[in-house]
Amino acid sequence: MGTGEGTEEPAQEPTARPKNGLAEPIPWWAAIGLTVGAVTLSAMLSSASVFVRAFRGIPIRQAAQEVTSDPLALGLAQAAAFGLVIFVTVQLFATRRSLRETLAVRFNLSTRSAALLVMMGLALQFPFSELSNLAHQFWPVPLADQQRVLELLTTRTLGESLSVIIAIVIIAPVVEEVFFRGALFEGLQVRYGATFAIIITAVLFGVSHGSIGASIYATVAGLLFGALRLRTDSVVPGVVLHASVNAVPVLLSPAVIQLPGFNVASAEAQHLPWWILVSASAIAVLAAFAFLHVYRDEALPEEPTP
Numbered sequence: 001m002g003t004g005e006g007t008e009e010p011a012q013e014p015t016a017r018p019k020n021g022l023a024e025p026i027p028w029w030a031a032i033g034l035t036v037g038a039v040t041l042s043a044m045l046s047s048a049s050v051f052v053r054a055f056r057g058i059p060i061r062q063a064a065q066e067v068t069s070d071p072l073a074l075g076l077a078q079a080a081a082f083g084l085v086i087f088v089t090v091q092l093f094a095t096r097r098s099l100r101e102t103l104a105v106r107f108n109l110s111t112r113s114a115a116l117l118v119m120m121g122l123a124l125q126f127p128f129s130e131l132s133n134l135a136h137q138f139w140p141v142p143l144a145d146q147q148r149v150l151e152l153l154t155t156r157t158l159g160e161s162l163s164v165i166i167a168i169v170i171i172a173p174v175v176e177e178v179f180f181r182g183a184l185f186e187g188l189q190v191r192y193g194a195t196f197a198i199i200i201t202a203v204l205f206g207v208s209h210g211s212i213g214a215s216i217y218a219t220v221a222g223l224l225f226g227a228l229r230l231r232t233d234s235v236v237p238g239v240v241l242h243a244s245v246n247a248v249p250v251l252l253s254p255a256v257i258q259l260p261g262f263n264v265a266s267a268e269a270q271h272l273p274w275w276i277l278v279s280a281s282a283i284a285v286l287a288a289f290a291f292l293h294v295y296r297d298e299a300l301p302e303e304p305t306p
Helices: 028-055 060-068 071-093 111-138 143-153 158-192 194-207 212-232 236-251 274-299
Strands: none
Touching: 028 060, 028 071, 028 158, 028 194, 060 071, 071 158, 111 212, 111 236, 111 274, 143 158, 158 194, 158 212, 158 236, 194 212, 212 236, 212 274
16 A cells, blocks of 8 residues: 555566566567578588588589488588577577576476386387378378488498487487477467467477478477477476487387388388287377376475474
């Protein structure tokens, strides 16, 4: 209650800052532009690697084949491109807070929760692959493109194996989750709401994968990653889940086992055996419910002892 005549109205509270430090909401067109920039820059850096090799005397076609078959070179190009665009996003839309808070890099997982996410991710790869198989019926992927991807995953030496693991299981999940569910997510949520943020980051994540089949299953995966980001307020659980999904084609490369509908090139659409698809889906669902239960219990504050 104020003094003097009348009653003073209380001063309005300033608009609350988002939890991760973003100062300005991100418009949808900026999110699209930043995604296009990251993908384009990644392709440009890969092309630059080709020209560097050609400058050293390697024929241009051979140089291009070497780069496209070198997962580490592709991974480093992606890391550099997305890293630069993440930096630009932070400069444009973030306050002066720690980078970890800005990008929602919060290590809030127990060993049990992380193990359940790994189990869920390993199982989810198979229904995701079947989504790609269904898309292949309508939008066939050239046989040469399929063979190039499988060749990328087929390793013959320890060095090649490490390159694939670093590029596919470490670099890709980290930079993609930090960009889509870290740099973009909160600003889109502030402007449009959580549902829109989950959907648009999933769609942009899917489209960034190129082919229609890959875009479809990546979009579905992106919806799960976005929901996980919203539930845990961190990108770390999404990185764990994403890395686990990506690890399956590396662990089950054609050199280890040839499984039609998963890692066998074919001009015609192939499908996974029904029992693998049903079993994997059931494991993924059970692991998801178990994770939510464990994570909820871990997040509950302990009751004070009398």
